[in-house]
Amino acid sequence: MEDDATLVTEAVGGNLAAFTAICSRYEVQVHNLALALLRDRKAAWEVVNDTFAEASERLERLQEPYRLVVWLLAITRFRASLVAGPTAGPDRHPLLPETDFERTHLISLVWEATADLLLRERALIELTLRHGLEGANLADALGVSPAEAADLQARMADLEKGLAGYLIMRKAHRRCGDLPLVLRGWDGRFTPVVADGIAAHVSACRVCEEDRHALPSPFSLYASALPAPLPGDDAFERREVDQVTP
């Protein structure tokens, strides 16, 4: 299999098969990021098409061909930010790989909770946990300076504690009597302010800390949601038919 830099050189030289190979290699990753950001299958697929269209126009100006995937994810993130609404879209549930009901339920809760975070935080979580980016690669894909990326990576610890508290709150058998007081009047959405409030409580509460360690890591739950199907897969086609059939 040819490496990315070779494919880029060939594609820039006019080899259409090389560009098609780039699309095939990274289509799923680009689609996963677009969907994690937008939570809207139709809009995500449009972002995939826009991303590869832009890539084909700008490929010859790519300075570091071996960093092709980071560059594609940066375009995807930017394209998604152009069409993102103030809140995430309607497709908030992941495909679930597990047959273990309890774990499947937790994955679903984590996935849904992250939909209410800021777009930048959704990008941070997805790029870190599912695409494995860090350092300069993470900064470039997020479109921020390395120092800002380091600050954002530091925020991951709070987001994980916040998500853990969210799971404790949403589970039937929570033991802490104070967590509900922290969340008095809560509408159930995992906004950044709520995430911070929960994280601060969990850090200071022995009972919630114990409950947190008894649960699977929210980040491992997030990462184990299956990649979304590409359009053309049965699940997507059915949904499209449902939408146009009165």
Ligand SMILES: [Zn+2]
């Ligand atoms: Zn507590």
